[in-house]
Amino acid sequence: MTFEPATVYKKIEALDRTEVPDGYVIYDEPRQQVHFLNLTAAAVFELCDGRTDLNGIAAALQDAFDLSDPPIAEVEACVASLLSQGLIEHCSPSSSET
Amino acid sequence: MQPILIRNLKRTFVIAPEWADTPFGALRAAPEIFGPEPAREAIGVERLGRHFRVRTALGGVLEGSMREVACRLDSAIQRQGLKAEAGALVVPAAILGQPGGGRIAFVGGRRTGKTWLSLLLIESGWRFEGDGWAIARSDGLVAAPRTIRVRDIPSNLSPEMRTRIESAPLLQEDVRENMRAVDPRRLAVDWTLRNGPVEALFFLELNPGGRDSVRALTPDEAFGRALALCQGDMSALSAALLRMAVTKPRAFRLRLGGPQRSVEIVTQALVPQRPSFDQGRI
Numbered sequence: 583m584t585f586e587p588a589t590v591y592k593k594i595e596a597l598d599r600t601e602v603p604d605g606y607v608i609y610d611e612p613r614q615q616v617h618f619l620n621l622t623a624a625a626v627f628e629l630c631d632g633r634t635d636l637n638g639i640a641a642a643l644q645d646a647f648d649l650s651d652p653p654i655a656e657v658e659a660c661v662a663s664l665l666s667q668g669l670i671e672h673c674s675p676s677s678s679e680t
Numbered sequence: 681m682q683p684i685l686i687r688n689l690k691r692t693f694v695i696a697p698e699w700a701d702t703p704f705g706a707l708r709a710a711p712e713i714f715g716p717e718p719a720r721e722a723i724g725v726e727r728l729g730r731h732f733r734v735r736t737a738l739g740g741v742l743e744g745s746m747r748e749v750a751c752r753l754d755s756a757i758q759r760q761g762l763k764a765e766a767g768a769l770v771v772p773a774a775i776l777g778q779p780g781g782g783r784i785a786f787v788g789g790r791r792t793g794k795t796w797l798s799l800l801l802i803e804s805g806w807r808f809e810g811d812g813w814a815i816a817r818s819d820g821l822v823a824a825p826r827t828i829r830v831r832d833i834p835s836n837l838s839p840e841m842r843t844r845i846e847s848a849p850l851l852q853e854d855v856r857e858n859m860r861a862v863d864p865r866r867l868a869v870d871w872t873l874r875n876g877p878v879e880a881l882f883f884l885e886l887n888p889g890g891r892d893s894v895r896a897l898t899p900d901e902a903f904g905r906a907l908a909l910c911q912g913d914m915s916a917l918s919a920a921l922l923r924m925a926v927t928k929p930r931a932f933r934l935r936l937g938g939p940q941r942s943v944e945i946v947t948q949a950l951v952p953q954r955p956s957f958d959q960g961r962i
Contacts, residue, residue, distance in 0.1 A: 600916040604899075604927070607920040616907055616919045618900065 585636055585658050591665070592632035592673040608669060617667055622647075626660045630670045636661065685710040687717070687825050688761030689815070689873075693737055694720045703750035706849035706861040707757070711809075711825045712872040723753070751852055758812070761824055762912065765815050769912040769922045773814035774798045775823040775878065777807035778950070782879030785814055785821055786934075789909060792884040793936050796834040799867075800943050803841050808864040809873050816910075816918070816925040820877035828862040834939035841867060880950060881926055882934040890937045894949045899927035 598609040606624040608617040619627055625646065629639040639661075640652035664670045681697035686707050695704050704725060721737040732749045734742045738760050742749045762770050773787040774794040786794050798811045810823025829851070833842055844866050852859035864871045883897065883905045897905070906926045912918060932949050936942050 598916040600920040602920045602923055607916050607923055609914060609916040609919055611914075614914070616914070616916075618903065618923065 585661070588635050590632055590635050590673050591630040591661060591670045593627060593630050593670055594668065597669060610668060613668065615667075617669060619669075622656075623660055623664070626657060627664060627669065630661070630664070632673045684708045685720070686723075686757055687711065687713060688757065688764070689713065689822065689824065690718060690764045691760070692718045692720045693723050693757060695723050695725060699725055703747045703849070703851060704753075706827075706851040707750060707754050708861075708863065709825050709827050712870075713825060714873065714875050725749075747851075747853065754851060758824070758826065762813060762815075765912065767913055767915070767918055768815050768817060769910040769914065769918045770813045770815050770824070771821075771906055771910050771922075772812070773821070773823070774811035775809040775814055775821060776801050777809065777874075778879075779805040779807075783809070783821075783874060783876075784946075784950070785878045785881045785929075786811075786884055787814075787881055787906065787909060788884030788886075792886045793939070793942070794884060795828060795830055796832065796837075796939050797884070797936075797942050797946070798828060799830070799837055799841065799845070800834055800939060801946070802864065802867050802869050803837060804943050804947075806869075808867075808869050808871055816906075816922040817875070818921055818924070819875060821925050822875055823873055825873055828864060830860045830862050831857050836939055844868075877925075878929050880930045880932065882932045882946065882949070885933065885935045887935045887937050890935070892937050892941050892945050893935045894945055895933045897931040897933055899931070901933075902926045902931035905933075 598611060600607050605621050606619040608619065625643060626639055629642055636657055640654045640657045643657065644652040681700045683697045684695040684700055684705055684707060686693040686709050699705065723737050724735045726733045731743060732746050734749050734753055736742060736753060736756055738756055742752045771787050772789050773785045775783055775785050776798060777783050786797055788794055794811050798808065802808055810826055811828055812826040813824040814821040815824065830845055833845055845860060845862055848860040848862040848866055850858055851861045881902060903923050903926055906922055910922060
């Protein structure tokens with residue numbers, strides 16, 4: 583999967599989610615699937631807010647985890663996984679502003 | 681004669697003592713349970729010629745032969761007990777306590793060896809809580825109060841234990857198989873349900889005639905297995921409770937070829953791993 587750095591993503595709002603000490607448990611009722619996100623994936627999921635692009639997510643993680651470089655490749659892999667699991671979706675920046 | 685008390689975690693049912701020596705007596709299940717005992721609700725049994733009618737206190741009426749009605753009442757009470765745990769998930773599991781130690785859960789569906797493992801562990805001095813279902817609550821696992829349902833007695837159980845089991849009331853009796861309802865106190869062991877975390881979980885897999893093996897599971901593997909076996913109202917919250925209940929304890933996959941070495945394998949797996957010489961060297 584190739585990513586446009588300026589693309590932004592947003593959480594699928596209908597998902598039922600609960601925080602646990604080691605991440606998030608998410609229940610997708612229509613698909614009857616349970617997902618577990620570890621702390622890093624949960625942070626990426628939270629940053630899929632319809633405004634922050636991939637570079638912004640990577641920068642936020644670099645800051646939060648005190649990394650030497652922004653983890654671009656890891657964020658791309660995580661976003662690809664969240665997309666394939668149906669937990670987030672593409673969003674055009676203009677649509678989130680309305 | 682004592683009335684027949686049937687407890688679940690939230691309700692207590694009672695059947696008149698005159699039915700104690702019938703298949704209804706096999707429904708008796710009165711362990712010590714934390715918290716106050718709920719008000720007793722009467723279940724009425726009527727004889728209708730050769731048949732029987734039971735008003736269940738659960739809103740239904742059952743009719744049929746005495747054993748048939750007793751079996752259906754047993755199922756109705758079990759179902760009600762699990763349904764009352766709204767918002768929680770339940771897994772098929774036995775919970776026992778190590779002699780002088782923590783609680784251990786043995787998780788597995790039908791015919792994976794929970795019952796005969798429970799009997800062998802009881803004979804080795806373990807405490808018994810339940811071998812039907814365990815409910816995942818915020819603070820751990822709780823066994824549903826149910827007597828031990830014995831179809832097959834493990835071949836390596838002592839003659840004394842075998843005799844005690846064979847004297848327990850028959851709940852189900854037909855040409856294919858008999859099922860006895862064994863109150864663990866009949867086996868000279870305490871029956872107290874506890875609340876809270878378990879120290880370890882074993883996911884049972886029966887491997888008839890094959891080799892015994894035990895393997896440590898990661899927390900995510902344990903959660904996946906528990907999800908595959910659970911029943912109840914699925915939601916993010918109930919799945920989160922299940923995750924917290926099954927990912928904190930150590931978890932193992934236990935594959936048993938037969939009952940012969942099962943207690944030894946469980947006991948060995950629970951011995952904390954000592955660091956090797958190399959790991960301890962600076």
